[in-house]
Amino acid sequence: KDGIGKVSGWRAALFEAANLAGWQFFGDGYEYEFIDKIVEKISDMFAQVYEPTYLDMPECQVGLDSRVKHMLEILDIGGSDVRMVGIWGIGGIGKTTIAKAIYNAIAHKFDGWCFLANVREGSVEHGGLVNLQNIILSSIVGQKESIINNVHEGTTLLRKRMQHKKILLVVDDVDSLD
Structure with missing residues (x-):
């Protein structure tokens, strides 16, 4: 039987x-x-x-909730257009903490997500911008091996792979829009 x-x-x-x-x-x-x-x-x-990996947050978060709430209102993630928000100020005031909190709060609402930390340092070391592009491709698209060889190729490939997708890309520690 x-x-x-x-x-x-x-x-x-x-x-x-x-x-x-x-x-x-x-x-x-x-x-x-x-x-x-x-x-x-x-x-x-x-x-x-897959769910995003949530980022570690410091124990003490005094005043963080109100700042995150304000940033989420500015971002208005319900829309379909591109949003870009900058957080600037002197070192040690909590810019990265706010960025991490926003990322943790909304990453699950996107098709892909990536938190690029220490970009200023990473853009001049460890393969520069090409390495950062490969990290984005790996994080958002799931591409395991590095396939980008130069910045222009990376720009084209990232645009092609991410078009028509809702992507959250947080770029931390930036000192230039280039």
């Missing part, structure tokens, strides 16, 4: 699998573009499954 039940279960599963619709390539374009679309679709599916 157990054998018949297993066979019936397998038969039902195979029948269901046989009726699934797949992707077809009709030769009406480049095969690599077709494969890129499949990879992008699967990446989108995985992005919906």
Whole structure:
């Protein structure tokens, strides 16, 4: 009896699998573009499954909630356009703490997310901007190995991979908009 039940279960599963619709390539374009679309679709599916890693916060957070609330109002993340907000001031006043708190509060509402820390230092060391671009690609798209070789290539690839997606990118310790 157990054998018949297993066979019936397998038969039902195979029948269901046989009726699934797949992707077809009709030769009406480049095969690599077709494969890129499949990879992008699967990446989108995985992005919906995974939760962001929340960042560590300091124990003492006096006055943080009101500042975060104000920043969230400014960001208005319900919109579909690009938002860019800068937090500036002298060192040690809590800019990074506010940025982390905002990231923790809203990252789950995005298709992809990345918190780039120590950008000023990272942009001149460890491969510079190309390394930062590879970190963004890895974090947001899930690209494991470094595939960006120069800044211009990285800009094009990031734009292509992130277009039509709602992305949260927090860039900490920046001293230039370039």
